[in-house]
Amino acid sequence: MKLKTQKTLVVLKHDCVMRGLMGEVITRFERVGLKLVAFEFLAATEDMGDKHYASSDENLQRFGNNTLTECKEKGIDPVEKYGTDDALEIGKMIKNWNVELITRGPVLAMVWEGPDTIALIRKLAGKTSPKDAAPGTIRGDFSWDNYEAANQEMRSVYNILHASGNEEEAEFEIKLWFGDEEVIDYTLYTHRAMSNSWDK
Numbered sequence: 419m420k421l422k423t424q425k426t427l428v429v430l431k432h433d434c435v436m437r438g439l440m441g442e443v444i445t446r447f448e449r450v451g452l453k454l455v456a457f458e459f460l461a462a463t464e465d466m467g468d469k470h471y472a473s474s475d476e477n478l479q480r481f482g483n484n485t486l487t488e489c490k491e492k493g494i495d496p497v498e499k500y501g502t503d504d505a506l507e508i509g510k511m512i513k514n515w516n517v518e519l520i521t522r523g524p525v526l527a528m529v530w531e532g533p534d535t536i537a538l539i540r541k542l543a544g545k546t547s548p549k550d551a552a553p554g555t556i557r558g559d560f561s562w563d564n565y566e567a568a569n570q571e572m573r574s575v576y577n578i579l580h581a582s583g584n585e586e587e588a589e590f591e592i593k594l595w596f597g598d599e600e601v602i603d604y605t606l607y608t609h610r611a612m613s614n615s616w617d618k
Contacts, residue, residue, distance in 0.1 A: 425455065425601070426536045426582045427591040429470075430526040431519060433561075433576040440526050443556055443579060446542055447530055456529035456592075456601045467517035469594055470580075478509030485512065485569055492566070500572075511572075519574040527595045536588055539581045548577050 428447075430440050444454070462470070473481075482505030489496045496503040500511060530539060544555025547565055551558035556578055563576040582588035592601070 423453075423531050423533055424535050424585060424588070425529050425531045425592060426539055426588040427580075427595060428528045428530055428539060428582075429520065429580040429595070430528070431577070431579060432523040432525055433519070434578045435524055435526060437560070439560055439578065442560075444528075446556060447539065450532075450538065450542070451606070452530045452532040452535060452538065453604075453606050454528060455531045455603070456527075456596045458527050458596070458600070459524055460527065461524050462521050462527075464517065464521050466594065467521045470520065470591065471513050471516045473509070473513055475506060478513060479505045480509070481512045482506055482508035482510075484565075485509075488566065488569060499569075512574075515568075515572065515574040519576075520580070529592055529596060529601055536582055536584065540583070543579055543581050546577060547575060 430443055434440060434443065448454070485500075485508050486496055486503065486505055488494075489499065496508065500508055502508060532538065542556060544551030544557035546557075547563075548557040548561035549564035551561075553559065561576055561578055565575060568575040582591050
């Protein structure tokens, strides 16, 4: 019986590329037995960045509300800082910052495959805010950044990588970054052993 696997998208962002950490991140995924099935070093276009960070008004509102909550806790006037106290408008700003970072320079886009790959890669990556990411995770080991600093400087958080959050998101993002012919199907020896398929 063939081992049930899933695919997910990982994008090593420009801050990862510029710090020479690509090999380190790839090594961590390979060490746990995940399979790299697509790989491209490229400069993302603004159109691709906009589609990649396509968010519903509900999500943008949530991003904006998180920032407004932080403003209240820190005694910051959002109108003075961002020009508005409307959560949706602030959420749109945050989306633009994310697009700006992913299009600033070259990124490494990859598709990884394995059992429970989406959850496993997100566990290895650590929490989105590096300040809260546990030691031993990619973000916990390689980034000090946090939302407070990013919001103060009106930019995206430097958190090394993007990883799809669920199967629906992974399917959409893989199709956005790669054509069907660019995703290679093969079987790792470790996956053969786990599925009793040494004859394949």
